[in-house]
Amino acid sequence: MKINVSEIMRLNGRLSNIETELASVFVKISNELTAISNNIKTSILIESNRNVIEKMENLSFTINHNLDKLIEFLTTQLNSYTVTNEEATASLEHLIEQITNVFDSSGTVIMSTKTETIMSGTTTVSEAAPSLADSIDISVYKDNPEMGFVVSTGHPVYELTDSERHFMYSLVAAEAINDYDDALAVSSVILNRADANNMTPEAIMTRKNQFEAYGGGSGPYLKYQNGSKEIPEAVKRAVDDALNGVRNCGYFSFNANSNTGYSDIQVVDGGNRFK
Amino acid sequence: MFSMYQNNGSNNYNINSVTDLENSAGALASYNQAITNNVSSLEYVMKAVQANWENENGQDLQSTIQNLNDAIAVLENEIQPLLKNYVETLYNIANETKSHQSASIF
Incomplete structure (x- = not known):
């Protein structure tokens, strides 16, 4: 039936x-x-x-x-x-x-061929543009598998409105403060979840009990959102790069170093980063 | 079907406020319309539900649907005509009272 x-x-x-x-x-x-x-x-x-x-x-x-x-x-x-x-x-x-x-083992990223509109609104996943990904300077991101960072390009591209992009900047800034690798990792987690659930990044970021920085709409991201705290350029760069198909982890959960205050970081099975 | 009181000339009645009477008539008329709207919606939803559960899961629904249909029948065949009659009667009483105030208001 x-x-x-x-x-x-x-x-x-x-x-x-x-x-x-x-x-x-x-x-x-x-x-x-x-x-x-x-x-x-x-x-x-x-x-x-x-x-x-x-x-x-x-x-x-x-x-x-x-x-x-x-x-x-x-x-x-x-x-x-x-x-x-x-x-x-x-x-x-x-x-x-x-x-x-x-496919990864043979060097092919199958998600790069994905073309579809996610939900209604302006956010879309479009076919990854190799030329765009190739043009991004990813040298600022450290490729360190032992610490959980493996930088890759060619992932789904997300097109956000200015307000959606500003919201993502604010949330990532509150989670990762001012660190290229952490900011890209948090952005990667958001977009990995968006990919897997066929949802918009905004829907992922505002889901209940997902991101402490959002805090049901009253978390620390607000200070960046309303301009009382300046969003670091590193965060903007990492978010923009992630939206253009760059990722440095395939995880669905991640504790940013600057957020936890840990001085050393390790990646354990399951993708969570713990001291 | 309910019977309701209508002034046949042999009963005296005491009206405190003709304005309130007219307001009551208007309110009852709007509530009657609200019943019509909700009953129409309810009938539509029940048909849609039945259309989606015609398998074994929907067997338990039959008595529930029947009870609701019975209630709707009472609403449509008894309550709504009664309210309609009530509204007309109240307006008639109000008009009669206005034209014969000395005879109607004690």
Whole structure:
């Protein structure tokens, strides 16, 4: 059976709205009938209104009870399909990783051929432009596998608006302060996650509990965002280079040295950098 | 179907505020329209849900859908006509009271 999950989610939300709106209307009608009873004082009308109110209360209960069951059913079904999708995504990511490893060993970067629009809006992944990547001076980045830095080019290119780019500068600056390698590593992590999840960099950066510097919208990135702290040129350069397809790690998690305060850094299995 | 009180000339009634009466009539009319809108939406959503779950997962839905359809029928066939009648009657009473204030207001 083919399920349009987004349509069901929309319908589920609409059901909740209907439930709320109908319950509200019933209460308002009951209040109005009570007001009328107080305005026109006749025992017959008061009794009639009381009957109507009682009938509407019963109806309201019936509708709410059954709508709750319907909403619960849809929510259960949606959760089931969401889990299925997550499992499928994980399998797909694993498959891509395996294929990437094979192609990496022969020096071919398969992601460089990816061309698609991610979500709506202005952010896109386009086919990597070898000429652009080749023209970038990557000599400022240290290639040190033992420390987790392996500089490479030809990764997906992201085109951001000025405000999106400024937001990324601010977040990376708050995470990595002023270090080419750390700034490129944080940028790489953001874009690696964007690649893997088919999401925009902005969506990745603002996801809950992903980047401490964002902090739900009130983190230290704000000082860079609003200009009270100057964004270092090294950070701007690293972010720009990363958006043009340069990466220095393939990890999905990374602790910037300048952020943790560690004097020495090591990379362990799983890609997290720890003291 | 509910019966409702209408002044047939043999009952006296005491109206505190004709303005409030007219406001109540207007409010009831708008609430009746709100019921119409929400019931239409509900019917659309239920059809869409049924169209997506015609397999074994949807069997449990049948009684729920039936209960909701029954409730909708009561709303459409009993409550809404009653409210419509109520609104017309309130306006009539208000107009009658205005034209015969000495006879209607004690």
